Amino acid sequence: TLLKRRRRQGAKVPPGPKGWPFLGSAPELAAVDTNGIINIFKTWAQKYGSITQFSVMGEKQVILTEDKDARELFIKRGAKYSDRGAPHAVEYISMKQNPGFRARDDGWRRQRSMMQSAINITSINKYQSLMDDEATFTLNVLLQSPGSFHEEFLRYSYSVLTTSLLGFSVRAPTDPFIQHNETFTAEIMNVFRPDYFPSNVFPLLRKLPMWSLPSLATLERLRKQYVGEMWAFRSKIEKIVKEGSASECIYKQFLLNRDEYSVSDEESVHTFQAMIDGGTRSPHNNLLTFLYLMMEYPEWQKKLQKEVDGVAGKDRMPSYKDIPNLPTLRAVVKETVRYRSIVAEMGIGHCLQQDDIYKGYFFEKGTVFNALFSSILTDKDTYPDGQLFNPARWLVPSYPTYKEPLTTYPNCQGFPAFGYGRRACPGTDFAERTLVIMFAKLAWTLNIGWPTDEDGCEVRETLQYEPVPAPRPLRFGCKFTARDEGRTRIVQRAAVGLNLL
Numbered sequence: 348t349l350l351k352r353r354r355r356q357g358a359k360v361p362p363g364p365k366g367w368p369f370l371g372s373a374p375e376l377a378a379v380d381t382n383g384i385i386n387i388f389k390t391w392a393q394k395y396g397s398i399t400q401f402s403v404m405g406e407k408q409v410i411l412t413e414d415k416d417a418r419e420l421f422i423k424r425g426a427k428y429s430d431r432g433a434p435h436a437v438e439y440i441s442m443k444q445n446p447g448f449r450a451r452d453d454g455w456r457r458q459r460s461m462m463q464s465a466i467n468i469t470s471i472n473k474y475q476s477l478m479d480d481e482a483t484f485t486l487n488v489l490l491q492s493p494g495s496f497h498e499e500f501l502r503y504s505y506s507v508l509t510t511s512l513l514g515f516s517v518r519a520p521t522d523p524f525i526q527h528n529e530t531f532t533a534e535i536m537n538v539f540r541p542d543y544f545p546s547n548v549f550p551l552l553r554k555l556p557m558w559s560l561p562s563l564a565t566l567e568r569l570r571k572q573y574v575g576e577m578w579a580f581r582s583k584i585e586k587i588v589k590e591g592s593a594s595e596c597i598y599k600q601f602l603l604n605r606d607e608y609s610v611s612d613e614e615s616v617h618t619f620q621a622m623i624d625g626g627t628r629s630p631h632n633n634l635l636t637f638l639y640l641m642m643e644y645p646e647w648q649k650k651l652q653k654e655v656d657g658v659a660g661k662d663r664m665p666s667y668k669d670i671p672n673l674p675t676l677r678a679v680v681k682e683t684v685r686y687r688s689i690v691a692e693m694g695i696g697h698c699l700q701q702d703d704i705y706k707g708y709f710f711e712k713g714t715v716f717n718a719l720f721s722s723i724l725t726d727k728d729t730y731p732d733g734q735l736f737n738p739a740r741w742l743v744p745s746y747p748t749y750k751e752p753l754t755t756y757p758n759c760q761g762f763p764a765f766g767y768g769r770r771a772c773p774g775t776d777f778a779e780r781t782l783v784i785m786f787a788k789l790a791w792t793l794n795i796g797w798p799t800d801e802d803g804c805e806v807r808e809t810l811q812y813e814p815v816p817a818p819r820p821l822r823f824g825c826k827f828t829a830r831d832e833g834r835t836r837i838v839q840r841a842a843v844g845l846n847l848l
């Protein structure tokens with residue numbers, strides 16, 4: 348009632364496109380892919396301002412383009428702004444049990460606390476020597492077959508996660524675990540698309556029998572497969588834990604100390620699946636984006652190599668123990684994540700749980716708020732020349748984003764690219780560590796350059812991304828050359844002595 352009174356006292360409707368009667372902006376959004384949606388949001392924000400509201404079939408959505416508004420709403424007022432408004436098809440196949448997309452209910456709280464204990468910094472510290480070994484293995488493969496970087500980075504992203512989380516490694520990109528997950532995830536990613544699943548924007552379709560519409564029948568097939576596979580996986584791990592043959596890993600610890608976790612069995616299988624889905628794709632994307640940026644900005648590649656050489660010298664590879672002494676490396680990681688987020692990341696909407704008034708605007712319960720990374724992470728006051736890849740913004744005191752001491756900063760904690768408040772990415776530290784270790788070893792061992800044609804001329808390409816949420820860079824060419832024979836031998840020798848799972 349207070350809000351109703353305030354509304355009468357003059358709280359305004361936020362500006363935004365009117366759209367069609369009843370349909371709102373549904374037809375416009377249903378006709379495009381993720382990149383198209385990001386562009387439409389940007390255009391609206393330019394026209395209507397930093398807080399733009401639109402509706403889709405009566406459901407309200409808001410676009411936020413300023414960090415301070417996202418912080419105020421998602422962090423300070425986080426008690427109201429931490430629900431999810433996942434598209435219908437996403438909720439359907441995950442049966443409202445995926446911690447990334449489910450509502451902010453008690454189940455989500457149980458899952459969130461499970462994730463926090465699984466991949467907190469102490470847990471990561473325990474597994475980081477495994478990450479280090481995985482990175483050495485990857486380098487050795489790249490030295491032998493430099494053209495395989497796309498696949499090898501994918502394998503690395505999977506293997507760092509499977510070793511620590513699930514207790515097994517994947518030694519080849521052709522491993523059935525990767526192949527199967529990739530094919531399936533590609534199909535699952537489409538579940539976000541209104542052009543594939545119109546029930547995401549047209550609520551009436553949700554009421555139809557599943558068999559009556561091909562897109563609904565597809566949904567039902569995917570749901571059965573998704574859920575079936577999670578349980579099959581759980582049984583497999585349970586069996587080897589019981590037999591005593593399971594390697595040390597987070598899943599094993601979870602099963603052995605089951606009583607310490609409040610999640611239901613169903614919630615736990617969804618939680619592990621969410622960590623695998625969320626944890627493999629984004630680091631892979633950033634590894635590929637890093638290669639592109641090292642070709643595009645060779646001066647930063649040189650600075651990175653200089654720093655890594657200065658700390659590790661020529662006679663040993665850098666390791667995770669060097670991280671506090673490598674601020675340029677951490678700046679390159681953070682800037683790579685920023686760069687990729689501004690061009691390709693859509694994030695996940697936060698849904699409002701109670702009516703609210705902010706900056707004189709009235710927002711209705713159920714409104715979905717989208718923080719637009721391409722604007723937030725290029726804000727001209729915080730990120731001068733924000734479209735450029737410039738790690739100096741994290742290293743030089745004259746930049747607004749600079750922070751000391753450089754043994755700790757820059758790091759990715761609290762970085763908007765990983766979201767805000769209660770829903771912020773629980774895998775931030777894990778992802779940062781995965782990237783830092785691999786970038787350090789790459790810079791120490793290899794030069795990264797554009798491929799050349801028969802005449803020795805560089806073949807440059809522009810970076811393009813797939814049209815799905817959390818999109819990957821489309822394939823591009825890249826030439827690795829060993830920096831010197833001594834380093835190559837050190838990597839080869841280290842790779843022979845690795846004791847991988």
Ligand code: HEM
Binds near residue numbers: 621625767773
């Ligand atoms: C560079 C790598 C990564 C980036 C850029 C990234 C980014 C994000 C973003 C933007 C969100 C939404 C936050 C919000 O709603 O405010 C998110 C959520 C999430 N991420 Fe990540 N992420 C990365 C890596 C990972 C890893 C390695 C894992 C797991 C091991 C992971 C698991 C999750 C999960 C489970 C959620 C949902 C959290 C919730 O709704 O409560 N992510 N991530």
